[in-house]
Amino acid sequence: xxxxxxxxxxxxxxxxxxxxxxxxxxxxxxxxxxxxxxxxxxxxxxxxxxxxxxxxxxxxxxxxxxxxxxxxxxxxxxxxxxxxxxxxxxxxxxxxxxxxxxxxxxxxxxxxxxxxxxxxxxxxxxxxxxxxxxxxxxxxxxxxxxxxxxxxxxxxxxxxxxxxxxxxxxxxxxxxxxxxxxxxxxxxxxxxxxxxxxxxxxxxxxxxxxxxxxxxxxxxxxxxxxxxxxxxxxxxxxxxxxxxxxxxxxxxxxxxxxxxxxxxxxxxxxxxxxxxxxxxxxxxxxxxxxxxxxxxxxxxxxxxxxxxxxxxxxxxxxxxxxxxxxxxxxxxxxxxxxxxxxxxxxxxxxxxxxxxxxxxxxxxxxxxxxxxxxxxxxxxxxxxxxxxxxxxxxxxxxxxxxxxxxxxxxxxxxxxxxxxxxxxxxxxxxxxxxxxxxxxxxxxxxxxxxxxxxxxxxxxxxxxxxxxxxxxxxxxxxxxxxxxxxxxxxxxxxxxxxxxxxxxxxxxxxxxxxxxxxxxxxxxxxxxxxxxxxxxxxxxxxxxxxxxxxxxxxxxxxxxxx
Numbered sequence: 001x002x003x004x005x006x007x008x009x010x011x012x013x014x015x016x017x018x019x020x021x022x023x024x025x026x027x028x029x030x031x032x033x034x035x036x037x038x039x040x041x042x043x044x045x046x047x048x049x050x051x052x053x054x055x056x057x058x059x060x061x062x063x064x065x066x067x068x069x070x071x072x073x074x075x076x077x078x079x080x081x082x083x084x085x086x087x088x089x090x091x092x093x094x095x096x097x098x099x100x101x102x103x104x105x106x107x108x109x110x111x112x113x114x115x116x117x118x119x120x121x122x123x124x125x126x127x128x129x130x131x132x133x134x135x136x137x138x139x140x141x142x143x144x145x146x147x148x149x150x151x152x153x154x155x156x157x158x159x160x161x162x163x164x165x166x167x168x169x170x171x172x173x174x175x176x177x178x179x180x181x182x183x184x185x186x187x188x189x190x191x192x193x194x195x196x197x198x199x200x201x202x203x204x205x206x207x208x209x210x211x212x213x214x215x216x217x218x219x220x221x222x223x224x225x226x227x228x229x230x231x232x233x234x235x236x237x238x239x240x241x242x243x244x245x246x247x248x249x250x251x252x253x254x255x256x257x258x259x260x261x262x263x264x265x266x267x268x269x270x271x272x273x274x275x276x277x278x279x280x281x282x283x284x285x286x287x288x289x290x291x292x293x294x295x296x297x298x299x300x301x302x303x304x305x306x307x308x309x310x311x312x313x314x315x316x317x318x319x320x321x322x323x324x325x326x327x328x329x330x331x332x333x334x335x336x337x338x339x340x341x342x343x344x345x346x347x348x349x350x351x352x353x354x355x356x357x358x359x360x361x362x363x364x365x366x367x368x369x370x371x372x373x374x375x376x377x378x379x380x381x382x383x384x385x386x387x388x389x390x391x392x393x394x395x396x397x398x399x400x401x402x403x404x405x406x407x408x409x410x411x412x413x414x415x416x417x418x419x420x421x422x423x424x425x426x427x428x429x430x431x432x433x434x435x436x437x438x439x440x441x442x443x444x445x446x447x448x449x450x451x452x453x454x455x456x457x458x459x460x461x462x463x464x465x466x467x468x469x470x471x472x473x474x475x476x477x478x479x480x481x482x483x484x485x486x487x488x489x490x491x492x493x494x495x496x497x498x499x500x501x502x503x504x505x506x507x508x509x510x511x512x513x514x515x516x517x518x519x520x521x522x523x524x525x526x527x528x529x530x531x532x533x534x535x536x537x538x539x540x541x542x543x544x545x546x547x548x549x550x551x552x553x554x555x556x557x558x559x560x561x562x
Contacts, residue, residue: 089145095122165220172186200220203220221268251295274323280324325360331364348387359406362405373419393438408446412497458484461484534555
């Protein structure tokens with residue numbers, strides 16, 4: 001995504017709103033009270049541990065030994081192994097312990113723990129090297145440092161908390177070449193340390209008017225994206241935290257120009273909705289569909305500037321809406337808040353929004369639920385047939401693949417869901433008859449194009465199949481299917497379903513379809529073969545859902561008519 005292309009710069013100035021800032025080393029010359037005794041550098045509390053983990057007396061002895069050994073290793077190339085990560089971890093724990101101790105001891109005199117804050121900042125940033133050595137993640141977890149790192153999210157200085165969030169983002173980023181087991185061990189340890197709640201609690205104390213805090217919000221969103229790659233975590237993000245209400249509020253925030261964080265919030269919302277059905281239900285229950293329609297309504301006639309954060313923001317909103325109208329509850333909410341009407345306005349008057357609205361309608365009308373049937377009826381009642389058929393028949397240029405698939409999907413859903421002999425269905429069938437069956441000519445033309453693109457792919461697959469045994473053929477099955485889909489298999493199958501419905505319901509349409517097919521030495525037998533292949537694929541599936549069973553029954557009936 002575009003937001004990943006430019007790395008956020010490291011924070012420079014940090015705020016001083018009642019908090020201590022991390023200063024450069026030049027501040028060491030400032031007198032800040034009496035100098036601490038030399039042995040206080042490694043002091044520990046009576047109970048042996050401080051905020052975020054800390055170090056024990058035994059650990060301090062180990063550190064002294066390591067420091068002595070390091071004097072002998074000066075000039076040698078650094079070796080990244082278990083010993084290295086142990087040293088890194090011990091230094092990290094020592095800085096946490098020292099900073100915690102001085103904060104408690106000099107609570108009313110921040111100047112006296114300023115230097116320890118800077119040291120802690122340095123050690124946190126040093127953890128970034130771990131992302132280059134994910135093979136050491138499990139060792140880092142065993143040392144208990146993950147809990148210490150996560151605990152820094154509640155540090156009094158938000159700049160320290162942001163540092164920790166940034167490192168967590170780097171360690172969990174998808175670009176890190178970690179094996180699944182290594183990534184899981186790290187993330188599980190973070191979750192056990194209450195990462196999700198601590199992460200999103202930081203949102204409420206960050207002020208996006210400040211550059212450093214804007215960066216902190218960005219990193220929080222990025223961590224949420226990293227974690228959402230595991231569906232179980234994606235569900236927890238919505239259900240067990242206050243993140244969803246904040247996302248909804250953030251994407252609604254009015255801004256003179258759409259900012260990176262607002263766009264990113266919309267993108268994370270889309271990712272989380274796509275990753276979990278429970279997230280979709282949770283979102284719908286919060287009137288999320290109504291919010292999306294309100295946010296999209298300004299774009300029914302106006303386009304966002306190309307290449308801007310606003311353009312990506314609008315794309316993300318459409319992705320969110322497309323995802324939730326796939327569900328039965330989402331379809332009813334879409335109807336309740338007049339979503340079909342808004343999409344039809346975009347079809348007639350929109351530019352950038354036109355193709356996105358078409359996709360939303362395709363998903364809203366699809367499926368065999370009562371919600372889908374209601375959406376189909378609403379489209380006809382709202383004079384949507386004219387706009388839909390205009391795209392199919394009046395386009396001067398050839399339809400692109402995506403537009404073709406969505407138009408075909410809408411027509412197939414209408415034929416499937418509108419009740420027999422109902423006024424909406426009669427109006428639909430009449431549109432296919434208009435202008436001497438112009439729509440049928442377009443459909444047969446689409447079919448020919450799909451057959452033309454599929455033929456060489458099918459020939460290559462047949463050649464590959466001949467040299468493989470049954471097991472090898474089964475292993476290649478998904479690859480072959482993907483290649484056929486890329487070549488237009490979905491459009492061919494959907495077009496033939498539409499043509500079959502028309503043959504079954506209208507004698508005039510049946511005659512026209514036969515005549516058009518005969519122009520290229522084709523017949524209804526070719527259409528029937530496509531349906532039988534589709535039906536065979538569904539019957540061979542080990543797991544056939546109820547919805548697929550309904551589709552299979554429909555295909556069997558249409559095959560009978562042909």
